[in-house]
Amino acid sequence: MLALTYTVFPLLAVLAGAVVAVLRPPGPKLSSAIQHLAAGVVFAAAAAEILPQVVHGGSPAATLIGGAAGVVAMLSLKSLEGRFEGPLGMLGAVGTDILIDGLVLGLAFIAGAKAGILLTVALTLEVLFLGVTVTEELGATVRSKARIVATTAGLGLLLPVGVLLATPVAGFPPAVIAGFLSFGLIALLYLVTEELLVEAHAKPDSPLISAMFFVGFLGLLLLEEVMG
Secondary structure (H helix, E strand, C coil): CHHHHHCHHHHHHHHHHHHHHHHCCCCHHHHHHHHHHHHHHHHHHHHHHHHHHHHCCCCHHHHHHHHHHHHHHHHHHHHHHHHCCHHHHHHHHHHHHHHHHHHHHHHHHHHCHHHHHHHHHHHHHHHHHHHHHHHHHHHCCCCCHHHHHHHHHHHHCHHHHHHHHHHHHHHCCHHHHHHHHHHHHHHHHHHHHHHHHHHHHCCCCCHHHHHHHHHHHHHHHHHHHHHC
16 A cells, blocks of 8 residues: 555654654754744645645535534544643653544545655654654653653554554545545644644744745645646
């Protein structure tokens, strides 16, 4: 399966982020720049690849139902994240995020190979940052660096699990697929607006750092045009 094969790249990114964070954690400015860049890339992938598939799906009802389900799921996730504190709560929240990312990635490949590849680029940057974040959080309570890296890498394995969960959708009618893509679109927009940018703005900011959002956005658009 093509989608499952491409999960290798974000999985390597999670591992790389964990190893780098264990050896030399990035400063707040660099973290903010990476978050802005990832947000721009994810937003571009959602706007350029997923949104057109939803609009051309020709089923307003499926779009509404799938989008509403996405809103409920994302807000429920946010509510659960606020109730749990400490390492276990953080691991649960990140694990759920990665599982949903895998689901959306699988849906993107159902929409088309180009959509899937571009979203793979976007999610690779996102999970790279997640690898760094999880490692830094675990570093406050876990002394073993090997255990920290192994735990973070283990969370990354939820990505292919999410892809596998999306696989049966390919056999559904086009209207139903459009509904699932609408769900995925909402999940990506939530990721950009409520996670990446919110966390990025909590760190030191500057015009150059903020510009990284547009660098990521334009970069993915150019990549899409080059791919034809």
